[in-house]
Amino acid sequence: MSKKLKALIIGFSLFFVTACSGGAESSGSGAISTSEIVSLSEDVPPGLDSDGPSASIPVTQMAIGNIMEPLVYYKDGAANATGVGLFDFNEFEGRLAESFTYDEATLTWTFKLRQGVVGCNDETFNADDVLYTFARAKSVSGSAPIGWFLSNVADIANFTAGVFDADAAVATAAKELGDEVTKVDDYTVTIKQAKPNKLLLPVLTIFGLNIFDKEGMEANATPEDPWAHEYSNNTNLPSFGAYCIDNWVKSDSMTLVANENYYAGAPSIKKVVWRKVPTSANRLAAVQTGQAQIVDKLTPSEFASLDGVEGVSVSAVTGNQNLFVHMNFLTKPFDNVLVRRAIASAIDYDKIIANGYFGKAQKWDSHMPSTYPGYKKADSPYTYDPEAAKALLAEAGYVDDGSLKLTYITELESTLGPIATQIRADLAAVGINIELDPIPQSQFGDRALVKRDLPFALNDNEKPIAVDSGYATLLFFVSAANGSLNNMVNYESTTVDDLYVQLKNEGDNTKRDALLAQVQETLMTDVTWVPVVEYQTQWAHSDKLSGIKWHPDNGIRFKDLSVASN
Amino acid sequence: MRPKQKIASVAHLRKVCFLNTEIGKTKVASYVLRRIFIGFLQAAGITLVVFFVIRSLPADPVARLVGFNSTPDVYNQAKASLGLDRTIWVQLGDFVGTDGSGVITGDLGKSWVTGSSVTSGVATTLPITLQLVLLSFVVAIAIAVPIGVATAKRPGGKLDKSVFGYGLFAGAQPEFWWALMFIFFFYFQLGIAPAPLGMLDPLMVAPDKITGFILIDSLLTGRVDAFFNALWHLWLPIMTLAFILSGPIIKMTRQSMARVLSSEFILYSRASGLSRKQIARSTLRASLPPILTLTGILFGFMLGGAVLIEQVFSLNGLGSYSIRAVLNLDYPAIQGTVLIITIISLIVYLILDLVLVFIDPRVKAQ
Numbered sequence: 001m002s003k004k005l006k007a008l009i010i011g012f013s014l015f016f017v018t019a020c021s022g023g024a025e026s027s028g029s030g031a032i033s034t035s036e037i038v039s040l041s042e043d044v045p046p047g048l049d050s051d052g053p054s055a056s057i058p059v060t061q062m063a064i065g066n067i068m069e070p071l072v073y074y075k076d077g078a079a080n081a082t083g084v085g086l087f088d089f090n091e092f093e094g095r096l097a098e099s100f101t102y103d104e105a106t107l108t109w110t111f112k113l114r115q116g117v118v119g120c121n122d123e124t125f126n127a128d129d130v131l132y133t134f135a136r137a138k139s140v141s142g143s144a145p146i147g148w149f150l151s152n153v154a155d156i157a158n159f160t161a162g163v164f165d166a167d168a169a170v171a172t173a174a175k176e177l178g179d180e181v182t183k184v185d186d187y188t189v190t191i192k193q194a195k196p197n198k199l200l201l202p203v204l205t206i207f208g209l210n211i212f213d214k215e216g217m218e219a220n221a222t223p224e225d226p227w228a229h230e231y232s233n234n235t236n237l238p239s240f241g242a243y244c245i246d247n248w249v250k251s252d253s254m255t256l257v258a259n260e261n262y263y264a265g266a267p268s269i270k271k272v273v274w275r276k277v278p279t280s281a282n283r284l285a286a287v288q289t290g291q292a293q294i295v296d297k298l299t300p301s302e303f304a305s306l307d308g309v310e311g312v313s314v315s316a317v318t319g320n321q322n323l324f325v326h327m328n329f330l331t332k333p334f335d336n337v338l339v340r341r342a343i344a345s346a347i348d349y350d351k352i353i354a355n356g357y358f359g360k361a362q363k364w365d366s367h368m369p370s371t372y373p374g375y376k377k378a379d380s381p382y383t384y385d386p387e388a389a390k391a392l393l394a395e396a397g398y399v400d401d402g403s404l405k406l407t408y409i410t411e412l413e414s415t416l417g418p419i420a421t422q423i424r425a426d427l428a429a430v431g432i433n434i435e436l437d438p439i440p441q442s443q444f445g446d447r448a449l450v451k452r453d454l455p456f457a458l459n460d461n462e463k464p465i466a467v468d469s470g471y472a473t474l475l476f477f478v479s480a481a482n483g484s485l486n487n488m489v490n491y492e493s494t495t496v497d498d499l500y501v502q503l504k505n506e507g508d509n510t511k512r513d514a515l516l517a518q519v520q521e522t523l524m525t526d527v528t529w530v531p532v533v534e535y536q537t538q539w540a541h542s543d544k545l546s547g548i549k550w551h552p553d554n555g556i557r558f559k560d561l562s563v564a565s566n
Numbered sequence: 567m568r569p570k571q572k573i574a575s576v577a578h579l580r581k582v583c584f585l586n587t588e589i590g591k592t593k594v595a596s597y598v599l600r601r602i603f604i605g606f607l608q609a610a611g612i613t614l615v616v617f618f619v620i621r622s623l624p625a626d627p628v629a630r631l632v633g634f635n636s637t638p639d640v641y642n643q644a645k646a647s648l649g650l651d652r653t654i655w656v657q658l659g660d661f662v663g664t665d666g667s668g669v670i671t672g673d674l675g676k677s678w679v680t681g682s683s684v685t686s687g688v689a690t691t692l693p694i695t696l697q698l699v700l701l702s703f704v705v706a707i708a709i710a711v712p713i714g715v716a717t718a719k720r721p722g723g724k725l726d727k728s729v730f731g732y733g734l735f736a737g738a739q740p741e742f743w744w745a746l747m748f749i750f751f752f753y754f755q756l757g758i759a760p761a762p763l764g765m766l767d768p769l770m771v772a773p774d775k776i777t778g779f780i781l782i783d784s785l786l787t788g789r790v791d792a793f794f795n796a797l798w799h800l801w802l803p804i805m806t807l808a809f810i811l812s813g814p815i816i817k818m819t820r821q822s823m824a825r826v827l828s829s830e831f832i833l834y835s836r837a838s839g840l841s842r843k844q845i846a847r848s849t850l851r852a853s854l855p856p857i858l859t860l861t862g863i864l865f866g867f868m869l870g871g872a873v874l875i876e877q878v879f880s881l882n883g884l885g886s887y888s889i890r891a892v893l894n895l896d897y898p899a900i901q902g903t904v905l906i907i908t909i910i911s912l913i914v915y916l917i918l919d920l921v922l923v924f925i926d927p928r929v930k931a932q
Contacts, residue, residue: 038768046680046890053631053681143647143681144632149640164639233681249772250680251691251890252764252882273768277880281746282762285754291761291768411893442895446626450641485637 032544034563035270037293039556040277040286044254049233050208051142061207062555066256067120068210068239071097071111071130072201074467076549084317085549085560089373089467090509092201096125096211096240096263100201104507106192107157109200113187118261120244121216127183129240132214134191135177138163141227146208153466153474154204155197156180196505198512202466207553213238242267242559252276256558268562280414287312287540293563294541294556299414303538304358313543316360316536317550320369320467323352323361323419323460325530326448330490331455338396340527344382345389346430347423349532356419357535364531367477367523373509374469374516378524382531389430402433407447408458410438420458448488459488460535467552469516473500477523491528594923601919605912609905613669616904617661620897621654627678627895648678661901669905675898679890684902687887692906693778694765695876695883699868701800702807703861710812711857714819715850718827729820733813741810742874748806749878759802762879766795803879807872811864818860822853855926862918866911870903 045063047054054060073095074087094100097111117125134156137147140163151159162174180192193200203209216238220231232238236245240263243256253275258267275292277283283295284302288309306312325343327334334340353361365381368374406423408416420436427434434456439447444461447454464472478484478500479492496519503515523529537554544564551557628645645651649660663670674684717726752759765780766772773780773789781800784793826832826849835845873885884903891899 036769040763046677047682049681053678056632057679140643143678144644145640149637152637161637161639164643230681247771249690250682250687251887253768275763275768275880276882277763278877278886279746279762279880282749282878282880285749286761286763289754289761291763440625440893442627442629442893443623443625445629446624449629450626 032290032293032542032563034565035268037269037272037545037558037561037563038286038291039272039274039558040283040292040295041274042276042278042280042283042297044250044252044274044276045248046250047233048237049142049229050210051137051140051145051147052229052233053143054233055142055144055146055208058553058555061553063254064207064210064237065241065551065553065555066243066558067237067241067245068207068212069117069241070095070206070210071204072100073205080317082313082315082317083546083548084315085547086317086371087549087551089371092205096130104196107194107196109191109193110184111189111191113189114263115187117240117263118259119213119216119238119240120259121213121238122261123213123215123238125211125213125240126186127189128186129211129214130189131177131181131183132217133209133211134181136212136217136227137209138177139175139227140164142229150203150206150208150466153471154199154202155194156200157192157194196507198504198507199466199468199471202468202471205467205552206465210241211239213240242557243272246271262559264559267559269558272558284540287542290542293545294539294561296539296556298538298540300356300358300360300535303360303540306540311543312540313545314538314540315548316538318362318534319371319537319550319554320463320552321460321537321554322364322369322462322534323458323532324364324367324462325423325532326454326457326459326489327527327530328453328455328489329492331453333396333398334455334489336396336398337527338392339398340530342389342392342396342398342430343427343432344527344530345385345392346426346432347382347530347532348384348426349382350384352419352422353533355422356415357533360538361533361535364534366520367529367531368469368472368516368520369464370534372464372467372469372472374513376513376517376520379521380524382524382527386426386430393431398432400431400433402435404432404434404456405437406434406456406458407437407439407444407454409441409444409461411441412460413438416458416460423458449486452488452490454488462486463552463554465552469520470500470503470512473503473516473519477519477528489528491526493522493526495522594920597923598916598920601916605909605916608912609908612908613901613905616901617658617897618654620895620900621657623895625895627897631678661898674902674905677891677899678896679894679899684898687899688884688902688906689778691882691884691887694780694881695869695872695885697779697781698800698803698807698875698881698883699865699872701804702811702868702872703865705804705808706811706815707861709808710815711819713812714816714857715823717816718820718823721824726820729816733817740874741806742878744810745803745806745875745878748802748809752802760799762802763799764880764882765799766792767799770795803875803881806879807868807875811868814860814864815857818857819853822856823849826852851925855922858918858921862914865914866907869907869910 041059043059045054045060046057047060048063049055050064072092074089075091075093077086077088079085094114096114096117098114099112101110113125113127113130119125134151137151138159140148148159148163157180158178159180160174163171165171165174182190184190217228217232221228242259242262244259245254246257247255253273256272256274258270260266277286280298280302283292284298286292287295290311303314306314327340327343329335349363353359353363365377366375406420408420424434424436464475473496474483475485476487477491477496478487479497480487482497499515499519503512506512506515537550539548539556545561546564547561549557549560627648628641628650631644631648632640649657660668661675662668663673667673672685676682677684677687680687713729717729720726749762753761770792773784773787773792776783776786780796781793784796832845832849835848870885870888872883873889876883876885887899888903891903
């Protein structure tokens with residue numbers, strides 16, 4: 001070997017050792033900080049506009065929840081066994097609104113706004129910000145008009161489909177905010193509904209109607225983009241929430257710093273470094289070694305592996321995540337209720353809970369999340385009974401030709417793959433031989449939402465955005481002809497349709513719950529879906545970190561957290 | 567009888583190749599222009615194929631955009647906002663830039679996921695991938711070529727057998743598996759590598775962006791701490807990729823060297839009494855074309871193929887950007903990344919061919 005080559009190798013080695021040791025020093029973890037944390041997710045927000053292209057992405061919704069603030073929110077409830085704080089979804093309290101009242105005669109809500117609220121831009125909150133938010137929603141100028149959709153679902157007056165009218169003049173007029181949202185004075189606004197609808201307060205809690213800082217937005221509007229979609233989606237989100245954006249690199253990281261003027265008191269954690277770490281095993285390793293203080297979306301087995309690991313805790317909550325079997329009513333043999341019932345009897349639910357979710361799930365005995373107001377456990381839940389399944393198939397005259405395919409989202413293979421395999425074995429045991437058919441998420445969404453032609457599928461992706469069983473009924477189970485939003489299985493029931501009309505206008509909670517109970521019993525009788533399990537939303541975190549609360553978008557609010565010094 | 571040549575003389579080779587003459591320079595210029603023209607046609611063809619193929623996929627990007635809570639009106643509004651309510655020819659015209667803003671003006675459109683321009687997305691992610699791939703190739707070549715040469719000199723020796731075993735072992739496992747194994751041993755077990763959380767420690771502020779290459783930007787801005795921290799975070803992904811790339815390069819070097827060593831002109835050189843150093847130089851030079859060709863092909867492949875390494879080490883480069891684009895049916899981002907990767911690959915192949923012209927007289931003759 002030549003002297004030059006030897007010198008090059010030695011030089012390279014020395015350089016590398018120097019680099020590594022320098023890096024090692026600078027990356028020393030030391031004691032955990034009580035004011036700064038690192039949070040790891042499989043993604044960071046690709047955009048922040050609540051009416052923008054990434055509005056349906058969970059991390060975008062979580063970011064908005066940390067940066068913006070709603071008018072109202074749910075009242076605190078009790079914490080669960082793992083210490084996760086829960087909300088009482090029947091009770092609302094003011095956030096940016098200090099208080100609110102409802103006049104049934106005029107269908108008008110009056111919101112008294114909180115005074116002295118200061119946002120990240122040092123602007124002060126007032127009624128103009130509320131009007132700006134609703135005017136922006138009604139403009140349907142974003143690529144995904146979520147704000148209009150939520151307002152429309154809650155029957156806020158004049159939020160009609162006229163905004164999409166083919167006649168430009170009609171559409172333009174319909175997009176103007178009228179007297180449905182009015183400013184009484186600087187700290188009082190009214191919102192008028194077109195008809196009684198219990199969904200108004202629930203939709204006001206959702207990210208799509210969180211309140212903008214009007215001045216901050218207008219300062220960044222342009223003639224081509226008068227509602228500042230470009231700015232809010234790519235640069236900043238002027239508002240009045242607990243955190244402000246310090247640094248944001250799309251697809252890489254977002255750094256949030258506490259809004260020291262936050263009206264409910266400055267957050268305990270002053271700085272949050274939120275990083276994208278796509279591989280769940282790396283997130284697991286990082287929280288185990290103290291490089292990160294909180295991580296989410298590990299696989300069930302990875303969460304289970306943390307049992308007994310020193311310095312790491314797992315917080316878990318049964319929220320609104322669930323798994324069900326989808327059977328298309330327009331496809332044979334699922335048009336036969338006996339076949340659907342047989343499938344419901346063929347599935348070994350306990351084994352799925354034990355092997356698929358490592359015990360972090362519970363059997364689901366309704367078509368509504370058990371945490372949602374109006375939930376009712378079925379009088380006769382489906383049970384694992386293979387002999388009954390065989391008898392039902394015989395009664396249905398089912399002839400197995402092995403052509404059925406169980407579709408699921410291929411990106412969720414690590415979670416759904418083992419469960420799909422078990423269901424295949426369960427069905428084979430009663431004489432239904434199926435193939436597994438994993439397909440990409442985009443294709444699954446297209447077939448489930450747009451074409452509605454998926455015959456047989458496993459779905460763990462459905463969360464009604466408004467925390468209400470009535471909304472879930474409209475979303476999934478009302479017939480398409482009567483306004484269903486996402487009736488994936490093409491279910492039609494005049495009973496459910498009639499009940500929905502009644503409950504939508506029912507102001508009395510007890511009567512409404514009774515109607516919802518009838519809806520749920522009908523769905524169970526018809527085997528609209530086969531609800532399988534409600535699985536827990538989990539986070540792995542430092543055992544010094546506490547205060548996690550479960551929000552319906554399943555995202556963390558960093559203002560809830562605190563870190564103990566030792 | 568063969569004509570007499572001064573085999574080891576670069577000046578002589580240039581003379582043989584006409585590279586020092588006006589005729590040679592004109593021919594090379596003509597060759598480059600012809601390749602650029604062909605490359606332009608290739609890039610345009612690939613882009614058009616991608617444009618039509620992704621629109622024929624059995625999936626709908628609008629469903630991803632609006633989510634599962636929407637009405638038909640919202641769906642249609644979202645569809646119109648993406649321009650998908652227009653005919654495919656109008657969409658093609660927009661993409662190409664018939665209205666003055668499109669690919670022909672360097673505008674790749676806006677991502678349907680991030681809402682940012684695809685150009686800015688590529689500008690952010692491409693340097694991360696290029697940095698990783700380039701450094702990995704430097705390390706891989708620095709390791710693989712000497713080993714390949716050594717094994718060719720002593721076929722059947724201990725080193726040759728070891729390398730054969732390594733080639734089988736390394737080549738039999740997917741790269742992400744090696745990445746996870748290396749992380750497990752070097753980070754989790756031995757603690758001599760950082761957590762795979764990206765280019766810098768989570769709490770370290772990144773240097774101001776100038777070129778997008780963090781190692782360069784940190785030096786340009788005087789951020790020595792960030793330079794060493796980035797190097798610290800990059801060493802394991804670079805070694806992982808170099809470990810994977812070394813296998814085929816070693817094999818190609820060994821085979822090529824062995825073939826040249828047994829060729830008649832080397833025997834003639836030996837018989838002519840040339841020194842070992844001169845013979846080694848001639849041998850290596852004659853062995854280089856297939857090695858360079860392989861390296862070029864691997865480089866083009868790695869621009870998109872390094873995605874698994876990027877994913878595992880949270881590097882968020884062009885591969886990760888492309889994968890997200892594909893999974894979300896983000897047509898503009900898919901079209902943009904395919905176009906950029908195609909152009910870079912074509913440039914690399916062109917450079918490679920030019921290098922081959924300089925080192926291999928037979929190519930020139932053709």
